[in-house]
Amino acid sequence: MTTPATNKLVLLPAVDVRDGQAVRLVKGASGSETSYGEPLAAALAWQQAGAEWIHLVDLDAAFGTGDNRAMLAEVTGRLDVKVELSGGIRDDDSLRAALSTGCARVNLGTAALESPEWVAKVIAEYGDKIAVGLDVVGTTLRGRGWTSEGGDLYEALARLDAEGCARYVVTDVDKDGTLTGPNLQLLRNVCAATDRAVVASGGVSSLQDLRDIATLVPEGVEGAIVGKALYAQAFTLEEALAAVS
């Protein structure tokens, strides 16, 4: 693995969109939404607070209950910071739409489980504009808005590494939206199995959680997505950025 130049952890505040609203779910369960208002207002607030990245998710597209494509394109276009677009990007049409927003990269989930040949093709074509979301319960992958099972984490990781995947967004579904802390052991295990960059997602509840994730930067963790903790005002983004700088 290439040693990162600094130990700085990149923070990606999450804006998850359902039915036109910024929401947070508990363990990704449809119906467990808490609403936090307009996605653009949330994203602009994180940008104003110093975010370099926004993790922007179309939950309807992920769940197959419609999409918020036009709204996410508008939000991405209004931001000056980099956007990682996620949720329901599964074919040429949805990938083209996502990339045409001007986002810095997209995150593929279900497609990596159900359409491995297509994913290998787009990794070869778009390089590090493609990240793959490895959303797991235990070591079993989840797709389709985390409702379907999709095989073994480490088998998928070996396959995607061989195909040249640059980056993985790793989520412990049982931690996501629960404010119970990240699964540090999962992150360590994934870093031990790949030399590609890892973005941690799910469960962050405190500044100490972020400092704990930052200790894994030398092992390959590059960033951390933070959702519920920011919306629940457990800390401010300014405090979070200071804690990991």
Ligand SMILES: O=C(O)c1ccccc1NCC(=O)[C@H](O)[C@H](O)COP(=O)(O)O
């Ligand atoms: O990212 C997706 O594509 C996705 C699909 C289906 C359900 C949830 C999805 N993402 C959730 C997130 O990205 C969360 O915002 C992120 O893990 C933050 O979690 P937390 O800090 O625990 O609120």
